[in-house]
Structures are given as structure tokens and as C-alpha cells.
């Protein structure tokens with residue numbers, strides 16, 4: 468999140484008192500206009516290598532205020548109001564927001580009606596006059612938010628047996644609300660949900676108010692830390708909210724389908740000790756609360772939504788899963804609160820930093836708690852690593868998502884393939900330096916975003932030598948480099964070559 472405004476441009480329309488005050492504080496400079504007034508509205512992006520049209524240039528969001536009204540059925544759109552507070556970072560004739568899959572009724576910029584049009588997956592807003600760079604702006608969008616998916620477009624609202632949840636990663640927050648839908652732009656969130664009596668709503672952060680009326684209740688939640696749009700969570704359901712206490716009196720809050728409460732309790736009691744275990748490894752838990760949201764839905768994934776991770780109930784009720792496996796998946800999502808949420812990826816190509824670390828602590832927990840040696844897992848990963856690189860690209864240069872399946876960037880190359888890189892690093896620099904690096908990474912970049920280059924730099928600092936070449940092969944090479952300390956580990960391809 469970037470709160471410091473950049474250089475302002477000369478004012479080109481009468482300013483409101485609020486904007487006058489903001490711009491008057493700033494040093495003067497001139498920037499060029501992003502768009503000529505006469506240019507047609509076009510979808511814009513921040514140039515992410517994997518998702519070129521995600522996010523938008525020219526502004527930095529400081530906060531979102533989201534209001535949803537759930538109609539009591541999953542087959543009709545929710546009514547919604549999204550208010551975005553942002554700083555412009557360049558003069559803007561238009562403001563592009565990411566938004567698709569809802570009907571826009573009205574848009575205001577700084578309280579004044581603004582023209583708008585939809586192009587691609589962007590909502591292009593034209594205020595009544597250009598906005599100078601380095602000024603505050605407030606955009607209010609009245610819209611619907613449709614939980615019924617369109618063919619070939621996945622993510623956003625998850626329809627559960629008793630309500631809704633969110634799964635926005637990687638590019639689907641803007642199917643739910645207008646936003647700057649890229650992980651590089653974190654912001655604070657206030658989320659308000661009105662639902663008919665009998666439902667319970669929960670969102671990221673802590674509750675700040677409940678208003679009960681005759682037929683509906685409005686819940687309000689607010690984050691205490693900035694968050695990426697992909698990590699937003701809104702749950703509406705026939706839910707019970709369970710409270711317990713973690714280390715340092717951390718409020719631990721789980722949201723479960725009321726009917727499954729008893730069956731899930733034995734798993735939920737494990738969270739406080741898991742948080743303590745993670746804190747011992749990498750330092751203090753980074754947020755104001757944590758807990759599990761159990762969704763009665765077949766999603767095919769778990770998701771580290773900030774402060775409230777989303778899980779399929781089936782993961783816990785399917786008797787075929789051994790306990791150590793279920794617990795290590797719980798730790799995977801918990802580890803993401805440090806790696807992926809608090810320290811967010813700057814671009815989607817930095818995803819290996821999130822998934823690699825979550826996989827690492829998932830495996831380390833299984834090793835320490837269930838005697839599942841990590842080395843066996845990494846040896847197996849090493850065997851397959853070349854194939855993963857061929858299929859999905861090297862860990863830090865992943866291939867683009869498959870057409871129509873944008874979550875297909877979540878391939879083995881960024882999970883075990885990336886955790887294998889961390890193992891190679893630990894082998895290379897030794898356990899003490901590696902463990903110091905992990906703690907420093909989590910604390911230095913907390914509440915921020917970081918890149919692969921940042922990690923390489925910090926690792927070099929903690930090892931006392933330049934690791935650029937080491938990482939070049941491990942992160943960007945088409946072939947997996949030799950594993951330090953294990954000269955006889957072979958990839959499947961080299962095994963075949965050796966046999967010929």
C-alpha cells in the first residue's frame with residue numbers, strides 16, 4: 468500500500484475544499500496525462516506478466532468500504548455499494564476499475580455523479596473534470612454482485628449449501644466488487660453484510676458492529692492491516708461462530724455450518740497450538756485474529772483468505788484422510804498468513820514465494836509432528852522437478868494460465884517445486900542462516916508486498932555472499948540444478964538419460 472502521494476499536476480478543474488487541502492500540501496511537478504480525453508475507453512492493467520489486464524495504473528487504493536445485501540437465496544444477485552478511497556498517482560481523465568459480472572446502477576466521484584462504461588472486465592469511470600495527480604479521490608459504485616457463475620469464468624462467490632463464501636484468488640475479486648484487482652495494491656477494508664434473520668455473516672478482520680432489525684441483521688467487520696483484494700472473505704450462512712484464544716490472547720474465531728459444529732470441533736481445537744508452532748519458527752502472528760471458515764461446498768481447494776482461511780468441510784469429514792495430512796493442510800493455510808498475506812507477492816510471478824513457503828511449513832510440521840521426513844518428500848520432488856518445470860515453467864517464471872482456467876497457475880512448480888528451492892537454499896547456506904532469513908523476511912515485509920529479487924537480496928545478506936547465480940538456476944532454469952549436499956539425487960529425465 469502506498470499512502471504517500473506522488474507529484475501533483477496543475478489543477479484543471481474547480482477543486483472541492485478537501486482536494487484543495489490535499490493538493491496544497493504537495494510539492495509541484497508535472498506529469499503527463501494517462502489518457503487523452505477523446506481516446507475511447509479501453510481496459511487497462513498494471514502489466515502483470517501472467518494477468519496483463521489485472522489492476523489499473525494511475526492510483527493507489529487506501530481503503531474499500533463494501534456493503535452487500537444478501538437476498539436469502541444464491542440464485543439472485545446481492546445489492547451492493549462499493550466505496551473506494553484512493554490517491555491518484557498521475558493526472559487522470561478517467562479511472563479504470565476492475566469489475567465484471569454485476570450490473571452498475573450509478574457511480575459517483577467525490578460525491579458528484581460520474582459517467583461510466585464497461586469495457587472488457589474494466590469499469591471505466593469518467594468524472595466531470597480531470598483529477599490531478601497526488602490527490603485524494605473517493606469513488607462510490609452502486610451495483611449488483613452476482614453469485615451465479617458465468618460459463619468459463621471461475622472464482623469469486625462460492626455458493627455453499629447454506630449461503631456464500633469468497634474465493635477470489637487469483638483474478639476474481641472484481642467479479643464480486645469493483646476494485647484495483649492486483650496484489651500490488653493492498654488497502655484497508657470495511658465489509659458490511661446485511662442478511663435475513665437466521666443467517667450469520669462474517670468477514671476479514673474483527674467485528675465493529677451488529678445492527679438487528681425486524682427481518683434482517685447487518686454485520687460490520689474491519690481489517691486492522693492492509694489486504695489484497697484476492698484475500699477478501701465474506702461468509703454468509705447458517706453458521707455458528709466459535710471463539711477461542713491463541714497465543715498472546717489472540718482471538719481465534721472459526722465459522723462453521725451449525726449442523727457440523729460437533730464433528731469439526733476436534734480439528735478446530737488444534738489451531739492455537741499450530742499458531743504457537745508457526746510463531747516459534749517465523750515470529751509473531753501478523754494479524755488481529757485467525758480462524759477457519761468451513762464451507763459446505765465442493766471447491767477443490769483451501770484458500771488463505773486473510774485472518775479467515777476458507778476450507779472445504781469435506782477435508783475434515785472424509786475418513787480416508789489421515790489426521791497428520793489434515794493438520795498439515797491446516798498449517799499450510801496458516802503459514803500463508805505470514806507468507807502470501809502479510810508478505811504479499813508483488814506480481815503473480817512471485818507466487819512461488821507464497822506457495823513455496825506454505826508448502827515448506829506444511830512439510831516441516833508433518834516432519835516434526837508426525838515423523839514424515841521432509842527429505843523424502845524433497846527427494847521425490849527433485850525426481851519430478853524437471854517435468855514440473857517443463858509443464859509449468861521454472862518456479863519464478865511460471866507459464867501463463869491455461870485459456871479459460873486462470874487458476875491453472877497453481878501448478879506443482881510453485882508448490883513442491885518451489886519448496887524444493889527453499890530446501891536447496893537451506894542446504895546451501897545452512898540451517899541457522901536459513902531460519903534467520905525466514906524470520907527477517909516475515910518481519911521486514913509485513914503488511915507489504917515483496918518480489919523475488921527482494922528475497923534473493925535478503926538471502927544473500929543473511930548468507931554473507933551473493934546468491935544471484937544460485938537462485939538464477941533454481942528459480943529461472945529450465946533444468947533443476949544439482950541439489951547441494953545430495954550429489955546423487957536425480958531427476959526423472961536424468962535417470963532415463965543415465966540408463967540409456
Ligand SMILES: [Zn+2]
Pocket residue numbers: 799803821822825
Ligand atoms: Zn497455498
